[in-house]
Amino acid sequence: MNREPQSSPTSLSQRSRATSDVPRNALAAKALAARTFLSRFRRTHYGFAGFAILALLVLVAITAPLLAPFDPRRQVGESLMPPSWVHPMGTDNIGRDLLALLLYGTRASLAIGFCAALAALLVGGAIGALAGYRRGFTEVVLMRLAELFQTLPVIIVVLFAIALFGASFWLLIAAVALAIWPLEARLIYGQFINLREREFVSAAIVADLSTAHIVLREILPNALPPVIVQVALDASLAILIESGLGFLGLSDPNMISWGQLLFAAQDFLNAAWWMSVFPGLAICIAIIGLNLLADGLNEVVNPRAVRAAIGLAA
Amino acid sequence: MVAVVFLVFGMLQLTPGDPVQAMVGQYPVPPEFRAAIERHYHLNDPFVSRLWQYFANLAHGDLGFSFQMQRPVTELILERAPRTLILAASGFLTGIPIGLAVGLLSAASQNPHVDRFWTTTTLIAYAIPGFWLGQLLVILFAMQLGWFPTQGMAPLVSRASGFGWLLERARYLALPAITYAIYEATRVARLMRANVIETLGQGYIVTARAKGLSRGAIVRRHVLRNSSLPVVTIMGYAFGVAMGGAVLIETVFSWPGIGLLLIEAIRARDNQVVVGVVLFVSLAVILMNLIVDLIYCALDPRIRTGS
Amino acid sequence: MSLEASHRPRLLDVRNLTVHLRVADRILRAVDGVDLFIAQGECVGIVGESGSGKTTLARAMLRLLPPVELAAFSGEVIFNGKEIRTLPDAALQAMRRQGTFSMVFQDPLGYLNPTQRVGAQIAEALPSTLPAAAARKRTLDLLREAGLREAELVTRRYPHELSGGMRQRALIALALAPSPLLLVADEPTTSLDATVQLQVLETLRHLHRDRNMALAVITHDLGLVAELCDRVYVMRAGKVVECADVFTLFEAPAHPYTARLIELCRRGAPRMTVTADGALA
Numbered sequence: 001m002n003r004e005p006q007s008s009p010t011s012l013s014q015r016s017r018a019t020s021d022v023p024r025n026a027l028a029a030k031a032l033a034a035r036t037f038l039s040r041f042r043r044t045h046y047g048f049a050g051f052a053i054l055a056l057l058v059l060v061a062i063t064a065p066l067l068a069p070f071d072p073r074r075q076v077g078e079s080l081m082p083p084s085w086v087h088p089m090g091t092d093n094i095g096r097d098l099l100a101l102l103l104y105g106t107r108a109s110l111a112i113g114f115c116a117a118l119a120a121l122l123v124g125g126a127i128g129a130l131a132g133y134r135r136g137f138t139e140v141v142l143m144r145l146a147e148l149f150q151t152l153p154v155i156i157v158v159l160f161a162i163a164l165f166g167a168s169f170w171l172l173i174a175a176v177a178l179a180i181w182p183l184e185a186r187l188i189y190g191q192f193i194n195l196r197e198r199e200f201v202s203a204a205i206v207a208d209l210s211t212a213h214i215v216l217r218e219i220l221p222n223a224l225p226p227v228i229v230q231v232a233l234d235a236s237l238a239i240l241i242e243s244g245l246g247f248l249g250l251s252d253p254n255m256i257s258w259g260q261l262l263f264a265a266q267d268f269l270n271a272a273w274w275m276s277v278f279p280g281l282a283i284c285i286a287i288i289g290l291n292l293l294a295d296g297l298n299e300v301v302n303p304r305a306v307r308a309a310i311g312l313a314a
Numbered sequence: 315m316v317a318v319v320f321l322v323f324g325m326l327q328l329t330p331g332d333p334v335q336a337m338v339g340q341y342p343v344p345p346e347f348r349a350a351i352e353r354h355y356h357l358n359d360p361f362v363s364r365l366w367q368y369f370a371n372l373a374h375g376d377l378g379f380s381f382q383m384q385r386p387v388t389e390l391i392l393e394r395a396p397r398t399l400i401l402a403a404s405g406f407l408t409g410i411p412i413g414l415a416v417g418l419l420s421a422a423s424q425n426p427h428v429d430r431f432w433t434t435t436t437l438i439a440y441a442i443p444g445f446w447l448g449q450l451l452v453i454l455f456a457m458q459l460g461w462f463p464t465q466g467m468a469p470l471v472s473r474a475s476g477f478g479w480l481l482e483r484a485r486y487l488a489l490p491a492i493t494y495a496i497y498e499a500t501r502v503a504r505l506m507r508a509n510v511i512e513t514l515g516q517g518y519i520v521t522a523r524a525k526g527l528s529r530g531a532i533v534r535r536h537v538l539r540n541s542s543l544p545v546v547t548i549m550g551y552a553f554g555v556a557m558g559g560a561v562l563i564e565t566v567f568s569w570p571g572i573g574l575l576l577i578e579a580i581r582a583r584d585n586q587v588v589v590g591v592v593l594f595v596s597l598a599v600i601l602m603n604l605i606v607d608l609i610y611c612a613l614d615p616r617i618r619t620g621s
Numbered sequence: 622m623s624l625e626a627s628h629r630p631r632l633l634d635v636r637n638l639t640v641h642l643r644v645a646d647r648i649l650r651a652v653d654g655v656d657l658f659i660a661q662g663e664c665v666g667i668v669g670e671s672g673s674g675k676t677t678l679a680r681a682m683l684r685l686l687p688p689v690e691l692a693a694f695s696g697e698v699i700f701n702g703k704e705i706r707t708l709p710d711a712a713l714q715a716m717r718r719q720g721t722f723s724m725v726f727q728d729p730l731g732y733l734n735p736t737q738r739v740g741a742q743i744a745e746a747l748p749s750t751l752p753a754a755a756a757r758k759r760t761l762d763l764l765r766e767a768g769l770r771e772a773e774l775v776t777r778r779y780p781h782e783l784s785g786g787m788r789q790r791a792l793i794a795l796a797l798a799p800s801p802l803l804l805v806a807d808e809p810t811t812s813l814d815a816t817v818q819l820q821v822l823e824t825l826r827h828l829h830r831d832r833n834m835a836l837a838v839i840t841h842d843l844g845l846v847a848e849l850c851d852r853v854y855v856m857r858a859g860k861v862v863e864c865a866d867v868f869t870l871f872e873a874p875a876h877p878y879t880a881r882l883i884e885l886c887r888r889g890a891p892r893m894t895v896t897a898d899g900a901l902a
Contacts, residue, residue, distance in 0.1 A: 536737075
């Protein structure tokens with residue numbers, strides 16, 4: 001009673017956050033929640049912009065063979081030709097069309113981004129959920145492990161894994177997931193710790209429902225919203241890591257990716273600026289798209305965290 | 315109380331090098347060296363004894379021997395570390411103040427356009443990979459304008475001395491340091507903006523307004539310090555990471571630091587060096603975390619009294 | 622209405638004050654056409670349960686609402702003949718420094734800067750022209766006046782090192798620093814233990830008398846109002862539903878809502894919750 005949720009502005013927003021955490025078990029409530037979620041997401045302009053950018057990139061990745069003017073693997077002109085009508089982005093050091101390379105590169109970059117984020121979600125999610133639900137010894141061991149991985153810089157972990165196992169497409173995904181799973185694990189772990197203490201979970205435990213039911217049906221749906229945001233951020237991180245590896249010449253050599261184009265560009269910075277500028281721009285667009293998406297989602301999930309400019313009146 | 319917290323935290327971080335175990339345990343042997351290594355370095359010995367030997371050597375600061383470069387790993391790392399330190403320090407020292415200023419300006423400005431401008435700018439800068447930024451800077455400032463050298467840390471032959479020598483070195487340092495600074499500044503700016511917004515929502519800001527303090531005074535006396543504190547932690551950690559060398563930035567500029575050493579070692583499959591560098595980096599990160607905790611303790615009275 | 626109060630000149634005069642707040646993505650009318658005045662040296666209570674808009678009203682009067690949350694603000698707020706609502710920032714800051722009005726907040730921990738010593742925070746509210754030694758003496762005097770005997774010690778402490786009661790007193794000392802004509806106390810005793818509540822109440826009573834300072838107490842605690850106030854405004858859903866002197870209010874409440882509040886208070890039911898339609902549950 002000491003608190004005044006409605007008259008004091010700060011506690012007001014706390015209250016609105018609290019209500020958004022309320023478990024939605026009824027089907028109708030769920031549908032309603034999904035609808036308000038969508039409508040609120042559409043109203044966060046940048047979130048929607050991010051979604052649009054990503055949708056466009058996915059479309060480009062799927063239709064790359066139709067869009068590309070040339071075969072990206074063949075020499076189609078002289079090497080190091082500057083941008084022209086025939087080759088809008090110029091050609092690279094072995095006469096391949098840069099636009100075609102870029103369009104095909106979308107496939108690898110997006111695939112690695114999404115797959116690695118998904119893998120990190122599954123691994124980190126499972127570990128975080130286990131630690132958060134089981135507590136005790138399991139908790140200590142698993143979270144200590146996550147902490148240990150977080151001590152090392154992400155890029156170092158990935159490089160180390162690549163150095164040991166090599167870099168095919170799937171190994172790359174595994175290496176990236178290996179580096180970023182602790183982010184997911186810690187987030188989900190925190191969610192589980194919070195939710196475990198909630199009444200509806202205690203109720204389910206008292207009602208003697210199966211562990212699987214409690215974890216999958218009661219806790220997980222309520223733990224997910226902030227996780228979705230993290231997945232978007234993970235995907236952007238994965239794309240950045242892959243492009244970094246490509247740039248170092250350590251990515252899968254059988255793959256066309258934006259990072260690898262930058263690797264080639266490094267030796268021709270003086271002769272062919274376009275080899276560096278366009279692939280870099282592509283990376284930027286993908287990262288911006290994912291970050292906008294994450295920001296938009298975050299605003300929907302946690303309205304208090306993102307606020308418009310706060311003035312400092314007298 | 316503080317001491318206990320410290321001890322627990324330190325122990326947690328320093329628990330007998332789990333990463334070491336993982337790394338050494340999976341140590342693969344390059345086939346071409348197998349015979350030689352086996353004879354000279356007792357690699358046929360059981361795993362546990364090898365591990366023990368590695369630990370024993372580690373205790374003396376011996377990280378093994380690089381076959382590629384025919385030099386002890388420790389020596390290689392110690393030679394490279396100061397260069398990475400110079401690059402990272404110059405990047406951080408310029409980047410952090412800029413980031414703090416931008417974040418503060420963005421969050422505390424009364425003009426919504428100022429905030430929008432800076433959030434957009436930082437978002438775009440955030441999305442630019444550091445190495446690509448490096449390439450762009452090289453293309454613009456080194457290739458087109460010719461203001462700075464493109465690569466390396468010093469000219470192959472140098473006759474400059476004294477101040478001239480310093481200036482020459484500074485020209486080599488400039489581009490990688492700028493790249494680094496921009497990279498760190500964007501991260502700091504994003505963090506700082508969020509912190510300032512959080513701080514501005516606090517009750518003591520209302521108290522400060524009620525005192526009749528001007529906007530500037532509120533920002534100076536109440537917002538700046540409280541919002542910068544969390545940034546200290548993150549940046550301390552980032553500096554530890556940076557001691558591992560910004561691998562990508564060092565590669566763009568061929569800056570012969572730890573990061574480049576790691577890449578060279580990976581390309582040459584020189585695993586002793588790889589393991590050594592990774593160990594060195596984790597040590598740096600752990601040390602920096604400790605230092606950050608100490609600094610934070612000194613800066614935040616809430617932790618100092620250990621409540 | 623108390624005869625004595627109506628004869629004294631008005632210190633604060635609020636006319637038709639309406640405040641809209643921005644909450645999440647909706648806009649709420651938190652204060653709805655409120656008329657209110659406070660005479661010099663008078664003690665006024667503003668009563669209502671959670672969500673009745675009394676805190677918003679108090680903050681709006683002193684222009685202390687966070688600008689982000691403030692969507693619209695209309696009406697007149699006249700303090701000592703000056704319109705506050707439209708006052709430029711610099712003039713408003715000057716008024717606050719000169720000690721026309723101050724506010725004591727509900728949650729003293731959140732309203733003190735955690736990284737600064739209490740003494741420094743109080744000194745900051747003193748005129749900057751004051752020499753250091755004099756400022757230090759004033760700070761100690763203020764803390765003693767707010768009922769803190771170990772003033773010396775308190776100045777050197779950080780907020781989290783003090784007890785709740787000490788913090789509330791430190792906040793009162795801070796509010797007194799510019800020697801205000803009007804002190805607005807928002808739930809000054811709510812977050813405190815029962816015994817400490819009484820002591821703080823006593824302190825407020827003394828300050829009100831000794832300094833001849835007008836006092837506005839915002840609370841849901843009718844007991845506090847009965848102890849302290851001359852006149853009472855009862856608020857509900859952003860509107861003033863009743864205004865009466867304290868004896869009339871308790872003897873013969875004019876509004877049924879007031880009557881219900883008083884009845885609940887007499888029955889010793891400190892818990893009041895509001896249902897969705899604003900009724901008491």
